[in-house]
């Protein structure tokens with residue numbers, strides 16, 4: 001069975017983390033969320049973590065080479081042999097090229113780039129309605145998952161607030177960043193023939209079903225004998 005190496009693309013609020021969790025369960029993939037990975041490496045004080053921390057402490061972006069070195073470490077772990085899901089990287093075309101290069105060196109390649117497509121209006125509606133409690137970090141949404149009492153956590157009764165990340169001006173900045181730097185990756189992977197679009201405006205269950213159908217068809221494609229492509233098998237008389 002070939003490796004299922006995936007990149008997840010989509011604007012903030014598209015539900016990438018939720019879908020990744022489910023795919024990890026379905027297929028036993030290694031989930032590499034670069035944001036979490038960086039924080040973990042820093043907390044554990046690994047060599048790469050210490051180097052990354054120097055940049056973070058100065059308020060600088062962690063250089064691509066360092067992030068790629070961390071990803072490589074993850075990929076060499078035994079739990080990544082069936083494949084992986086990358087979330088949060090690559091964010092730019094330059095990073096995508098660097099990733100391709102590293103994978104090639106390791107004799108691996110991406111099976112698909114899954115784009116969870118959601119309109120900006122929907123992103124704003126989802127993120128601006130999110131509330132988190134100050135005590136236990138429990139999540140709510142004013143429309144989609146409202147608390148029983150306005151502005152109070154159902155679990156511990158503490159106050160509900162808007163996360164800094166979800167404030168309108170921050171959401172607008174994250175969307176602008178996505179539009180400018182990450183959206184071009186769609187064309188990059190389209191050209192490679194590995195982009196797969198998923199309708200992210202639907203429920204998490206429906207999105208999950210669509211992704212599973214896409215991955216099933218990928219596996220069928222990869223299992224076709226190399227010397228007998230599907231087009232030719234269908235009645236092209238050679239002799």
Ligand SMILES: [Zn+2]
Pocket residue numbers: 133134135136137138153154155156157158
């Ligand atoms: Zn709470």
